[in-house]
Amino acid sequence: MQIKGNTFVVTGGASGLGEQAVRDLVAQGANVIIMDINHARAELLIKELGSQVYSHGITDTTSESLVNEALDGGIANFPGSALVGAILCGGILSPKKDQEGYGPDGKLTSYSQFKHIVTVNLFGTYNVAQQVSQRMLNNEEMGADKERGVIITVSSICGLDGIIVAYGTSKAAIAGLTLPLARELADHGIRVMNIAPGPFNTPILKTTDIVAPHCLFPRRNGESSEFSKLVLNIIDTPMLNGSIIRLDGALRT
Structure with a gap:
């Protein structure tokens, strides 16, 4: 899949893993549509990176209308550039502060907490x-394999290894979506891949009091650049489809 001159959507693109993906896609000559609720941070990236980056405004990915507006706005902003990819990094780890848990000291996961996190992470x-796939269906076939696009979702080893009830369940569901969606879109030349990161040095770690263990080797947290390198490799490699790649330095939680 060619990166240069084409358009990609990055959710959660204003910070963390998504921000690095935006930076590296732009460096490769791509146009990028950022979807993020942190519009102020997205605007700073646009000022820094220039006209190859677009943000429609505050975009809640659980809203069909807001996502539709952001996609239409981004496509119109990059005329002649095909929408060929989506890197879906957006998500939350912890519930809202005003959502109470249950049980001793309110430490157990309540229904409202569970519903909120699953809604944002999975439904978003x-x-x-x-909505990206719907637009990709109209793309001209590209290359010898007649590709139309690629979708890269982000789960977590928390979902694969079964920890943190709401977050882990939502991420397990995103990982579980990979092969069924790849099968559904295969006849249309659209690939679906999933990356399951371990602990990475991103702002999301600062939103919780959970202390993440270091990976087995390298004995450290991951860096956003390592995630983004994998994203670029997936985009570039047509045989990568329908699979989950753990990016965790052999850590098992």
């Missing part, structure tokens, strides 16, 4: 994936 991911 699928909402964008579906």
Whole structure:
């Protein structure tokens, strides 16, 4: 899949893993549509990186109408550039502060907490994936393999290894979406891949009091640049489809 001159959507693109993906896609000559609720931070990236980056405004990925507006706005902003990819990094780790847990000291996960995190992480991911796919169906076939696009979702080893009830369940569901969605879109030349990161040095770690263990080797947290390198490799490699890649330095939680 060619990067240069084409358009990619990055959810959660204003910070963390998503921000680095934006930076590296722009460096490769791509146009990028950022979807993020942190519009102020997205605007700073636009000022820094220039006209190859677009943000429609505050975009809640669980809203069909807001995602539709952001996609239409981004496509119009990059005329002649095909929308060929989506890197879906947006998500939350912890519930809202005003949502109470239950049990001793309120430490157990309540229904409202569970529902909120699953809605943002799982439904938000699928909402964008579906609306991007709908537009990719109209792309001209590209290359010898007649590709039309690629969707890269982000889960977590927390989902694969079964920790943190709401977050882990939402991420397990995103990982579980990979092969069924790849099968559904295969006849249309659209690939679907999933990256399951371990602990990375991103702002999301600062939103919780959970202390993440270091990876086995390298004995450290991951860096956003390592995630982004994998994203670029997935985009560039047509045989990568329908699979989950752990990016965790052999850590098992």
